[in-house]
Amino acid sequence: MKNIALAPGIYTNIFKVCVPDECVTVMVAPVCAFSSLQELRREIERSGWRARVYQYGTQVFGYGQDMEQLASRDFQRKKIRLLEYPGWCARLIAEGLSDYLKDRGYRERFGKGRKQLYEPNPYRTAAEKRLQVFRGYDLRVLYLWREDMPVFGLIVDICWEIQDMEGKRLNTTEIAQYRAMAEIARIQEEYLSDNRINPEVSRSRLLNHILPFVRNCKEFPLPICENLNVQLEQTPLRVIVGVQQ
Numbered sequence: 651m652k653n654i655a656l657a658p659g660i661y662t663n664i665f666k667v668c669v670p671d672e673c674v675t676v677m678v679a680p681v682c683a684f685s686s687l688q689e690l691r692r693e694i695e696r697s698g699w700r701a702r703v704y705q706y707g708t709q710v711f712g713y714g715q716d717m718e719q720l721a722s723r724d725f726q727r728k729k730i731r732l733l734e735y736p737g738w739c740a741r742l743i744a745e746g747l748s749d750y751l752k753d754r755g756y757r758e759r760f761g762k763g764r765k766q767l768y769e770p771n772p773y774r775t776a777a778e779k780r781l782q783v784f785r786g787y788d789l790r791v792l793y794l795w796r797e798d799m800p801v802f803g804l805i806v807d808i809c810w811e812i813q814d815m816e817g818k819r820l821n822t823t824e825i826a827q828y829r830a831m832a833e834i835a836r837i838q839e840e841y842l843s844d845n846r847i848n849p850e851v852s853r854s855r856l857l858n859h860i861l862p863f864v865r866n867c868k869e870f871p872l873p874i875c876e877n878l879n880v881q882l883e884q885t886p887l888r889v890i891v892g893v894q895q
Contacts, residue, residue: 766809
């Protein structure tokens with residue numbers, strides 16, 4: 651995972667992830683040993699191993715509960731300092747949080763360079779209960795540098811999914827046929843109760859959705875063999891990104 655470039659502005663939905671400065675054990679192999687990491691991942695899946703692989707430069711890291719099985723594919727054990735590999739660490743945070751949420755029934759959908767996880771039950775219904783409104787969280791992990799040390803942050807945005815009562819995901823055109831666009835906009839807090847645009851929608855979503863979500867994810871384990879948890883700070887970071895003149 652590469653560092654994420656942010657557009658200029660003030661960000662209040664970034665939460666610091668506190669990662670212990672620890673050494674961890676991984677399996678390591680040269681990337682040139684494999685013609686395709688996708689094929690290696692498929693082999694791991696076919697074998698039923700609870701292991702993952704990730705390319706970091708010229709190396710491939712193998713990790714997870716069954717990582718020792720990778721010794722059959724020329725991986726070797728190695729002890730590394732986690733914070734010396736911030737890209738991999740950011741990936742571990744994203745995978746660890748995803749695993750934590752899926753264990754609690756969340757559904758995962760993939761976007762471009764990010765994860766979207768939806769709550770298992772509808773947040774609200776609309777159109778006289780003919781539509782289900784699911785609340786989800788669009789999650790990205792970034793890292794910045796401070797005094798030659800990586801500082802990790804979790805960006806949390808709200809996303810929504812509308813389904814019919816049979817579980818079909820609907821697009822905007824299909825939703826419009828139910829004549830429920832304004833009702834759904836009120837549920838999503840884009841509109842006020844009188845159907846005026848909500849000028850405080852960002853603040854409302856932070857207070858009513860994002861902060862409660864973060865409170866429920868204040869600690870979760872990384873998907874490595876060591877029993878290593880990370881903590882999610884409850885107060886958003888105020889990150890200001892400017893443009894160099």
